[in-house]
Amino acid sequence: MTGRRSAVDALETRAAILRTAADIASVDGLEGLSIGRLATALSMSKSGVLGQFGSKEELQLETVRLVLANFVARVWEPVRHAERGLPRLTGICEAWARYAMDPGYPGGCCVATFSHEFDGRPGRVRDELATGVRQWRATLVREITTAISHGDLPPDLDPRQAAFTLDAIASGIGPARLLHGDTDAGTWAAQAMRTALRAP
């Protein structure tokens, strides 16, 4: 019936699957994501979906990679050419809060959702996620350290502690917006991030 498509089309199929997978997983979690529902949402067969990845775990891993790449594109990419240290850092905070208020997934920022879903579990998916998030943490620590050494942030600010706080505040936007309907959550978070950086 359908037959083989070109290599380009196959990549498009793969990308479409992953986009839909991220949408579903943002609501129901990476474990709640099932091949059958994914196939139905894409008007495909289960085997057609799974054939692209081999196993559900591989599909989950690719979804995590897509979501992390999307996060970097939305939060880091716009500010990577800003001046190192505090200017770049404030840019990150603003972009991050804006992203969390409109992440492009129906169930909110996937990075925060997946982190809470997998933080107590073993496995490759958790490791992939942890590695990605840890790289982001390292980026934050680096920028904060630079800002301190430039005299733009207090010298007794602990970079690792500040990075933790920024991450926590941004991750709190999702539940505030979706669970409690706080439309001001983005503004609150941006404000809280500024405060967290200003004093130790």
Added chain:
Amino acid sequence: MTGRRSAVDALETRAAILRTAADIASVDGLEGLSIGRLATALSMSKSGVLGQFGSKEELQLETVRLVLANFVARVWEPVRHAERGLPRLTGICEAWARYAMDPGYPGGCCVATFSHEFDGRPGRVRDELATGVRQWRATLVREITTAISHGDLPPDLDPRQAAFTLDAIASGIGPARLLHGDTDAGTWAAQAMRTALRAP
């Protein structure tokens, strides 16, 4: 085979089921919790477990109620007799950070986990959770407002914004500890909470 136990024993069975349910759900989520696994963990039959609650949704609702009650007992109860306003508030922050570092569930604080799991979904479980968390938010706002009116916190601090920030910071402890192995997350969070209250 087993027959009927006394009414007291029945309540104990119910409580044992809910405790185990919370343990499992803290790791695998309330939706990842299955009757079969729960029954196996308790050395019971599936029908014996389900018979206590009638449906999985009812079991989830009861689990949410237990987890919320446990949160209140661990975070609110110890400080409810402290002086209203800032003293009580700082007590809450310390107890909260301590609780999140050792919540008694293998998968971390269930309130934070469930909030992220259900924030994008409809249904009774989500509503029950949202109501409970909203009550807690209201408590925080009340204490913050009192502290401000007592002159213990800056008058331009927005109570709702501060309550959001405290919640976000506390919820960030779980992933920091479990996903990244940050043993200092509790200290970081307590410090960040103090900072969030000190300045707007």
Added chain:
DNA sequence: GTCAAAGGCGAACGATCGTGCGCTAAAGTG
């Protein structure tokens, strides 16, 4: 024109999911 390669479908598998029914047996009531 021929042929290997590969995307995708349809059907089936064993396992597990949530749920319902009927039973047993102990506890409470008279």
Added chain:
DNA sequence: CACTTTAGCGCACGATCGTTCGCCTTTGAC
């Protein structure tokens, strides 16, 4: 004592889970 009540078990159900297999069909290389 007899009798109702009920906690819990065993079994079965339809549905869905992840995964495998064989087949069809189109594409690209020769």
